[in-house]
Amino acid sequence: MLICKNHDLYRLAFDNQLLKFNFNHLTTVCIMKDFSLRIRVSIIFAFFQIAILQATNLQIHYTELMMLPPSEGGPKARVILSWDNAWHNTKNHDAVWLYFRNNHPLGGSLVVKVAPSGHQIVHNPNNVQGRIRVSEDGMGVFIEPSAAHRGRVQWTVEIALDAASVRATRSRENVFSAYGVEMVYIPEGSFALGDLSERGLQYSALFRSDDSGKPEDFFQITAENQVIEIGAKKGNLNYQAGQYRGDGKGTIPAAFPKGHQAFYIMKYELTQGEYASFLNAQDTLRANAHRNDRERNYYQKKGTIRFENNDFVTEIPNRPCNFITWDDAMSVADWAGLRPMTELEFEKACRGTAKPVNRQYPWITTSKNALQRIVAPDYNLTLLNGLTEAQLNDNNLENFGASYYWVMDLAGSLWERAVTIGDETGRAFTGTHGDGALDNNGNANVSGWPSGIETSGYGYRGGGYYAHGHEYGEFNPNSPIGYRPFGAWSGGERTAEGYGIRFVRTAPN
Numbered sequence: 001m002l003i004c005k006n007h008d009l010y011r012l013a014f015d016n017q018l019l020k021f022n023f024n025h026l027t028t029v030c031i032m033k034d035f036s037l038r039i040r041v042s043i044i045f046a047f048f049q050i051a052i053l054q055a056t057n058l059q060i061h062y063t064e065l066m067m068l069p070p071s072e073g074g075p076k077a078r079v080i081l082s083w084d085n086a087w088h089n090t091k092n093h094d095a096v097w098l099y100f101r102n103n104h105p106l107g108g109s110l111v112v113k114v115a116p117s118g119h120q121i122v123h124n125p126n127n128v129q130g131r132i133r134v135s136e137d138g139m140g141v142f143i144e145p146s147a148a149h150r151g152r153v154q155w156t157v158e159i160a161l162d163a164a165s166v167r168a169t170r171s172r173e174n175v176f177s178a179y180g181v182e183m184v185y186i187p188e189g190s191f192a193l194g195d196l197s198e199r200g201l202q203y204s205a206l207f208r209s210d211d212s213g214k215p216e217d218f219f220q221i222t223a224e225n226q227v228i229e230i231g232a233k234k235g236n237l238n239y240q241a242g243q244y245r246g247d248g249k250g251t252i253p254a255a256f257p258k259g260h261q262a263f264y265i266m267k268y269e270l271t272q273g274e275y276a277s278f279l280n281a282q283d284t285l286r287a288n289a290h291r292n293d294r295e296r297n298y299y300q301k302k303g304t305i306r307f308e309n310n311d312f313v314t315e316i317p318n319r320p321c322n323f324i325t326w327d328d329a330m331s332v333a334d335w336a337g338l339r340p341m342t343e344l345e346f347e348k349a350c351r352g353t354a355k356p357v358n359r360q361y362p363w364i365t366t367s368k369n370a371l372q373r374i375v376a377p378d379y380n381l382t383l384l385n386g387l388t389e390a391q392l393n394d395n396n397l398e399n400f401g402a403s404y405y406w407v408m409d410l411a412g413s414l415w416e417r418a419v420t421i422g423d424e425t426g427r428a429f430t431g432t433h434g435d436g437a438l439d440n441n442g443n444a445n446v447s448g449w450p451s452g453i454e455t456s457g458y459g460y461r462g463g464g465y466y467a468h469g470h471e472y473g474e475f476n477p478n479s480p481i482g483y484r485p486f487g488a489w490s491g492g493e494r495t496a497e498g499y500g501i502r503f504v505r506t507a508p509n
């Protein structure tokens with residue numbers, strides 16, 4: 001999604017003009033200003049751009065790399081970003097995960113880390129109180145409304161960059177780029193897992209075992225470092241073991257992410273626009289390892305990404321991204337500094353801290369009759385009857401298919417892939433975040449992450465939409481929170497039309 005190259009930018013920068021670039025129905029406005037003042041004190045070697053559009057219109061209007069001397073705080077990124085329908089209420093808030101790369105025009109994406117401190121909001125035209133939380137590993141920052149608010153936010157932020165990583169990735173050709181993705185904050189707190197309905201238990205929902213292995217109650221998560229024994233013993237976590245559902249045994253160690261600690265989860269499923277953006281940042285070899293546009297029936301089954309003029313483009317960037325394997329998805333997560341969620345985090349993000357109700361959907365009720373968010377005949381995820389996400393509130397979650405925390409589409413749209421508690425590989429997951437760099441083949445290389453197809457370590461939750469004409473059922477398109485008939489099925493070829501992904505990140509301390 002590179003829109004300008006460096007030499008153009010140099011020229012344009014001194015023209016003091018307002019430029020508009022049209023891209024995928026997305027208008028990126030670059031306000032070119034007089035930099036003469038700043039040039040007196042610093043060298044601007046490159047600046048600009050990349051905008052990722054999401055359903056609430058996240059826009060990164062403008063990015064500039066300012067090479068300030070150490071006496072002025074060292075290198076900084078200046079970014080103008082905005083999105084609609086942001087919120088901060090008594091329950092939680094949303095956020096944008098913002099991160100930086102130096103990308104070669106021919107592909108090749110190098111991490112530019114952020115500094116531990118020195119970040120600030122420098123312009124706040126809508127007067128929305130915001131804050132910037134920096135990740136301990138320097139992979140990026142969360143920018144979020146920090147006081148009661150509902151509606152649009154726009155901020156100009158200056159993010160202090162790690163000088164060493166700027167030096168290491170800087171070249172005449174590389175283009176400094178900012179990426180953002182909308183997230184939802186899931187607060188720290190105890191919660192309960194499971195579904196005790198007869199149907200839920202048949203579908204291997206989780207429960208607290210009595211001494212004969214039968215359910216005696218929902219299972220409580222009371223601490224992040226809780227060690228959980230699985231199996232038919234009083235007080236254990238238990239479920240009906242079986243193929244695709246898990247081995248029904250083992251220990252979930254202290255380090256396994258349980259959803260008790262605060263974390264951020266993507267507000268929407270990974271979109272085709274975001275996937276195209278990921279592919280564009282990679283060199284040819286790595287992009288080829290993950291491109292999905294050449295798969296059989298791709299365009300008949302909701303795919304929209306095309307390779308044109310050496311760029312991956314899509315005219316429908318907001319459509320959820322299908323036709324990706326777990327490994328494709330993990331490459332995006334590693335590159336973006338995020339990680340997969342666990343199936344325990346999935347349940348927390350769905351229902352929050354309230355006691356579970358049998359056969360409950362993420363919108364807290366037990367019915368899907370009021371759902372107004374559907375996959376339309378044109379295959380776009382659509383709100384019916386003129387609803388817009390600006391109207392979403394705690395009393396109409398079921399119209400929007402929004403979770404207790406306002407995470408969208410956790411049931412329905414595409415199936416959610418999550419690290420499973422149902423096998424040893426999954427239980428060994430410790431929640432390490434991606435570091436922005438892929439291996440030489442373009443694959444994720446994070447310690448402890450599951451990989452492969454029909455191997456182990458992950459599974460599916462929430463149900464998903466396949467194609468028009470499929471009979472509706474308990475998994476098409478929406479599934480109750482607790483059902484996990486494929487909770488430990490680590491399958492899914494790249495040609496699968498109904499499987500997607502979303503990522504999470506543990507909240508900074």
Ligand SMILES: [Ca+2]
Binds near residue numbers: 410412414415463
């Ligand atoms: Ca989904």
Ligand SMILES: [Ca+2]
Binds near residue numbers: 334434435437439446
């Ligand atoms: Ca890596």
